[in-house]
Amino acid sequence: MRSPIMWVSCLACRAWAGMVCIAILGASTLAHAQANAAGTLTGTVRATPTGVALPYAVVSIGALGLERFSGADGRFVMPNVPAGTHAVTVRRIGFVPQPFTVTITAGGITTLEAQLVQIPVRLTAMKVRPAEPCKTPGLPDPAKFPEVAQLVGLLRENAATARTLATQHPFVYSQYRALGSLVNDSVHLVSVVAERMVGVREVLYRPGRVVTTTGRGSARSSVMTLPTILDLTDKAFIDNHCFRYSGSSVHAGAQGDETWVRLDVRASDKLRSPDVHGVFYLDSATAQLRRMELELSRADRLPPGLRSVRVVQVTTTFLEIAPGLSVIDDVCGINWIRANSGRGEPAHPAELQHVAAVHFGAPPPDVPATRELPPPVWVKGGRIARTALSCAELP
Numbered sequence: 001m002r003s004p005i006m007w008v009s010c011l012a013c014r015a016w017a018g019m020v021c022i023a024i025l026g027a028s029t030l031a032h033a034q035a036n037a038a039g040t041l042t043g044t045v046r047a048t049p050t051g052v053a054l055p056y057a058v059v060s061i062g063a064l065g066l067e068r069f070s071g072a073d074g075r076f077v078m079p080n081v082p083a084g085t086h087a088v089t090v091r092r093i094g095f096v097p098q099p100f101t102v103t104i105t106a107g108g109i110t111t112l113e114a115q116l117v118q119i120p121v122r123l124t125a126m127k128v129r130p131a132e133p134c135k136t137p138g139l140p141d142p143a144k145f146p147e148v149a150q151l152v153g154l155l156r157e158n159a160a161t162a163r164t165l166a167t168q169h170p171f172v173y174s175q176y177r178a179l180g181s182l183v184n185d186s187v188h189l190v191s192v193v194a195e196r197m198v199g200v201r202e203v204l205y206r207p208g209r210v211v212t213t214t215g216r217g218s219a220r221s222s223v224m225t226l227p228t229i230l231d232l233t234d235k236a237f238i239d240n241h242c243f244r245y246s247g248s249s250v251h252a253g254a255q256g257d258e259t260w261v262r263l264d265v266r267a268s269d270k271l272r273s274p275d276v277h278g279v280f281y282l283d284s285a286t287a288q289l290r291r292m293e294l295e296l297s298r299a300d301r302l303p304p305g306l307r308s309v310r311v312v313q314v315t316t317t318f319l320e321i322a323p324g325l326s327v328i329d330d331v332c333g334i335n336w337i338r339a340n341s342g343r344g345e346p347a348h349p350a351e352l353q354h355v356a357a358v359h360f361g362a363p364p365p366d367v368p369a370t371r372e373l374p375p376p377v378w379v380k381g382g383r384i385a386r387t388a389l390s391c392a393e394l395p
Contacts, residue, residue, distance in 0.1 A: 037083050039109065040110070041102060042111055042112070045059070045074045045092065045115075046074060046115050048116065054095070054116060058070075058164050060090075064081070064082065069165075071364075072365065084104060088101070088102050090112075092157075093161055094157075095117060095118050096117045098116055121154075121261060131246075133269050134241065135269055137240050137242050137268040140152060148244065148245050148263075151261060151282065155232055155263060155282065155289065158326070159229050159230055161325070163233060165325060169363060169364050171360045172196050172358075173327075173328070173355050174358075174359065176378060177195060177351065178191065178192045178193075178376075179350070180349075181350060182334055182350045183345065185386045186386055187383065187384045188383055189383065191380055192378045203230055203231050203236075205234055205237050207275065208271040210225060210296065222306055227278075227294065229316075241265045243263060244266070246262040246264045247262055254320070258285065259284045263282065265277060266297075274299065274302060275297045275298065276297060277295045278292065286324075290318060291318070292318075293391075294314045295312065296312035308338055311335075312333070312336070314333040315330075321367060322364065331352070332351075333350065333351045333352075334348050334349070335348060
């Protein structure tokens with residue numbers, strides 16, 4: 001039997017085609033008129049007072065939802081900006097955001113030469129405060145804790161840049177994911193798969209709702225959704241966590257040793273259900289986020305089926321694909337199981353992820369469309385030494 005959709009008269013076909021032509025003509029005319037009523041904003045972003053070009057700064061017109069990265073030479077081009085006067089913000093990780101006002105003329109080119117001041121991270125001026133309960137969550141008071149407020153600002157700028165990268169230049173990861181169990185001194189791998197994952201583009205965090213349970217009886221299951229770097233810009237995350245500077249340490253970097261500053265983040269005591277504590281490491285020279293460690297809070301409030309879990313730890317490291325632009329490199333997560341008296345050390349479920357390539361549909365200026373990375377040496381049935389893991393320090 002023929003589908004009723006196929007029974008369309010030729011007359012109707014011609015009439016429908018004519019309407020399409022008219023619609024296309026109208027859309028083309030409208031687009032042409034809009035283009036004529038718009039102009040281009042271009043320029044260069046530099047550091048002051050050195051005048052050094054700043055690659056991958058973000059130039060944005062918030063009211064219009066327009067954002068562009070500067071290229072490797074600091075230059076940027078933002079086409080199709082509606083004619084008129086607009087507020088522009090130029091920002092880059094490690095620098096003070098700078099506001100500007102520009103006037104765009106129809107069919108014209110407006111030049112903006114932006115200069116940004118670097119934010120110095122003065123380690124000698126920072127005081128390490130003892131760990132304490134989170135009774136007054138929210139952004140640190142700049143008057144009382146200026147250094148901590150500065151570090152939180154740098155951390156949020158990393159998150160904002162990651163959001164711009166994900167939304168303006170969508171990408172997918174090619175990654176390897178391994179599941180296994182940590183027993184004594186090594187992880188026994190039970191599965192290794194290659195998969196493609198879309199870069200996260202939206203905030204996922206919900207206060208006190210990191211663990212959700214669905215279903216009933218044997219079909220009951222719990223899912224843990226840990227915050228991503230994008231969640232650090234979200235007001236809900238800020239309003240439910242306290243922040244504390246916890247010192248600095250030296251680590252091996254791609255260009256030699258780096259000094260990392262540590263910012264501890266603690267979930268509010270007001271949250272009565274599981275949430276997350278965190279530790280974030282920023283390179284003191286570039287303010288780039290290098291490492292993020294998350295730990296489940298209130299494990300004692302997990303659903304009954306998960307009460308054997310003592311601690312959940314997830315460590316994420318980041319790879320700089322261009323100066324100021326980072327993506328996820330490795331993820332290591334372990335569910336630490338409570339020990340049973342007389343039964344020895346339990347098997348702790350572990351999950352490892354390693355990014356093998358990053359693929360951009362439309363890459364940022366001067367960034368390759370595909371960045372390939374060495375694959376991990378993971379084999380189903382194989383083992384990985386505990387010392388090779390970034391998340392295997394028993395809490």
